[in-house]
Amino acid sequence: MAQVELFIEGRTARVHLNRPEARNALTFGMDVLLSQFWRQVDEDPEIWTVVLTAQGDEAFCIGADMSEARPAAPRLAVGGGLTGIGGPLVPLSKPLVAAAQGFCIGAGFELAMCADVIVAAENAQFGLPETRRGIIGECGVVHRAVRRLPHHVAMAMILTGERIDARAAERFGLVNQLVPLAGLSxxxxxxxxxxxxxxxxxxxxxxxxxxxxxxxxxxxALSSRFEEIERYAGSDDARERDAAIVQGRRPVWTGR
Structure with missing residues (x-):
């Protein structure tokens, strides 16, 4: 069974980490699969949203597998979340929802922070253990943390390596919704x-x-024009919006 799986459920793609025996620590092979899946779902017009889940109750992801010999090639999906250490940005243009449970730390925390919406189980814990372990480099996790959390909260996590629990994450605005573990997916x-x-x-x-x-x-930002918005104005969806308003009905989107 693959350690990263892709499921298509209607208009939603679900990318699933499946290495629970190692708390879903990311290997280079998993990294390659993640990069492939991000590109695949982003290029498929039939997919509108992406959900990131992980197997097991104990951990969403504890980060990169530090026991693995590092390959010469740069990582593609960790060390920058959806980017890569020394590699090009791998953006995901479609909305991404992350479902985090248990330990969500290091590169795993970074992967979750790449999401637009984070749903967390009540047992979730978020942390950046890098400095406590003496590991620091071009780690995107610190740059994301100070943009997703209040500055002093992020800096305390970075400098101490201490974790915050799910309720604190919700209070600080990191998490959109807390749910029982059984209802996370x-x-x-x-x-x-x-x-x-x-x-x-x-x-x-x-x-x-x-x-x-x-x-x-x-x-x-307020005075800028954005290419994607201007392109949307000429789309079938924009025309359907106008027709639905005139006809007094709900629009039926096609994504075209």
Whole structure:
């Protein structure tokens, strides 16, 4: 059985980490599969959202497998979340929901932070153990953490290696929803279903505008024009929006 699996469930793709005996620690082979799957789902017009799940109750992912000999090639999916150490950015233009349980630390925490929505089980714990273990490099996890959490919370986690629990993560705005462990996958898929009620092209345009706008001062972001939004204006979905308004009905999106 593959250590990373891809399931297509209607308009939603589910990428599943399946190495519970090692707390879903990421090997180079898993890294390669993740990179392939991100590209595959991003290029498939029939897929509108992606959900990231992991096998086992104990851990979502404890990070990279440090016992594995490091290959000469740069990692593709960890060390930058969906990017790579020394490698090109591997963005995901479609909405991503992460379902985190148990230990979610190091590169696993980073992988979760790449999501647009995070659903967490009540037993989830988030942490950055790198400095406590004496490991620090071009680790994207610290750069993401200070953008996803209040500055002093992120810095305390970075400098001490101490974890925060699921309730603290929710309080700090890292997590969108806390659920019992047994309901985690269902809750994540429910978020995907809610997202899929919107135009998939409008969602992708909005996500692209947010990502680019965050790199700009607010004034510049407000005055910028975004290619994805302009492209959406000429789409079938935009025409369906207008027709639905005139006809007083709910739009039926096609993603085209």
């Amino acid at each position: 269902e809750a994540a898929m429910d978020w995907a279903a809610r997202i899929n009620k919107a135009s998939p092209l409008a969602n992708r345009a909005a996500k692209a505008a947010v990502a680019r706008g965050l790199a700009l001062p607010l004034e510049a």
